[in-house]
Amino acid sequence: MYEFDWSSIPGALPFLWSGMMLTLKITVVAVSVGIIWGTLLALMRMSGIKPLSLFAASYVNLFRSIPLVLVLLWFFLLVPSLLSNFFNIPRSSDTRLVSAMVAFALFEAAFYAEIIRSGIRSIPKSQVAASLALGMTYAQAMRLVILPQAFRNMVPLLLTQGIILFQDTSLVYVSALADFFGTAYKVGDRDGRLVELLLFSGAVYFIICFSASLLVKHFQKKRVS
């Protein structure tokens, strides 16, 4: 039977905490930018302007058909060389965090775009008609009537996607960034206690994500009543 030895963990807590901070930083940035860019993409796709809707559709379909790992590798390997080849910006370690954040934001935006698009479509067309009949422009109808309703309906889905994003940040492992998981792995590797640290990080993720999903469910129930 394997001899568990959890003694590495208490000493490493500050280190792990800074890793968690990085995870949260990436999550928050990616969710915010992702929702904004995703909304724009959804609106572009639903607009009647052919080039815009074609661009948005291709963008969403492309990012939804390739692995996140690949996108992270793309940004990790290509962005610094792109910057130095085209703009003569020297490579540095700060670019790694920025490229990871950009990669996540651009990737998740495609998923947010789909959630938002179906959210907008779920609002009956008669709401648009009623707004226009009152003299609003299409843009006003969207901003004042459709989007507020759509977003209220979508909040559970947006939050759930956020939880998924929080889990996906662990993939910055491929960029050698020290997020919570990467830090846990390093500590485990360094102290020869990989088993304990991996199980520990799994448990931490479970507690955070499970609680968050319970909150979302509770929030959904409150809305319905």
Add this chain to the structure above:
Amino acid sequence: MNYHWNWAIFLSDVPSGGETYFGWMMDGLEATVALSLSAWIMALVVGLLMGVLRTVPNRWLSGIAAIYVEVFRNVPLLVQLFIWYFVLPELLPLSIGNAYKALNPMLQQFMAAMICLALFTGARVCEQVRSGINSLPRGQKAAGLALGFTLPQTYRYVLLPMAIRIILPPLTSEFLNIFKNSAVASTIGLMELAAQSRQLSDYTAQTYESFIAVTLAYVMINAIVIILMHRIEARAHVPGAFGGEK
């Protein structure tokens, strides 16, 4: 600009000889497809079983399935993979553990990735099956039981055939997801498609070509799966259901 494009690099031989770089990429594609398909089949079996358990009247059984879903949904895929690869061999009884660790490393990587993907995806399939069964009219189960079917028979002849047809679209998404999620296996050293993009770029220094080629490969897999599932949906279509022809 400083970059020199060279698409022909794919036809060049690798330093160790015997294959072209294109061959390497094909090896990666092979690994991705093999891993994804085998994991998908396992995921369907597990997901179907758990999805049915989730809907039976017995509290214990549906509780076990609920725990399964929550555990595998709330831990990141990468963490799960590392646990299967690094932790499980240590927790096995000593003799089995040692035998396992003596296996070919590639086999260990493949098996860890396959089990990980299967159980991860199985949890999602379980939820789809559950929502499919719950979306059926209540009377269908009653009608099956009223005819003298036992509960297992009712699931087999009445509920599951329709539930599975209903969930074919979301199942397609899960099938596509498995192909994408297989890329995570590159982190434990399995030389599937995503890992090849890095290796090709390292060896050829033709970074852009390597990445574009691998990206196109994933897009192509995506397209093929979607077409395949559309065919299946068409063949499974029940005449008259969902407001079809009369």
Add this chain to the structure above:
Amino acid sequence: MISIRNVSKHYGQFQVLTDCSTEIKKGEVIVICGPSGSGKSTLIKCVNGLEPFQQGEIIVKDISVGDPKTNLSKLRAHVGMVFQNFELFPHMSIIDNLCIAQTQVLGRSREEAVTRGLKLLERVGLSIQADKFPGQLSGGQQQRVAIARALAMDPICMLFDEPTSALDPEMVNEVLDVMIGLAQEGMTMMVVTHEMGFARKVANRVIFMDQGRIIEDAPKEDFFSTPRSERAQQFLSKILQH
């Protein structure tokens, strides 16, 4: 054939049935009527064990439905039920709907099941639809198939849960005609329905329920001419207006 003795059922805090008792002899046709929420559908669902009950007993041909040791599937194989929403199995053709329980529950061979199935389809006037799918049939046609499906099991009695309530008016009669034919052939039937014309024609007794209790249980002539309870009188006057 069917004995219902002091049956009570509650669902959480809500009392669904209170002390219901009645006896049904072989060949009798009983119509159960009453306002919605009176528990009539629940009562017949207790007879074949689809709904459990907490007090009392129900005996169907010497089998106690409430006994935990009773094999309910075996019981249900011999008690036919027809549902308000037909509940045909949409992924199977009509003939398959008729055969599936015959082969899987009664163990008949496929050939025998098909022969019996086709005969029953002819009896309800739908033999040309054998290879179609439920979604392609009208409501009245689907319900007639549902009756045939239940009959294919050679039941000792038939339970009907508001069989015509989900049908468009012009299709009600085609289904009632099949049910009248069944009654005239001597089938023991418990029918929950609002169709009083049907009751007048073939029922032996009428049971009136309200708020989970059996208020009246009388031979049909008595029921229609001199209902004893005020509630039943109110109910009758309302539904007999059209």
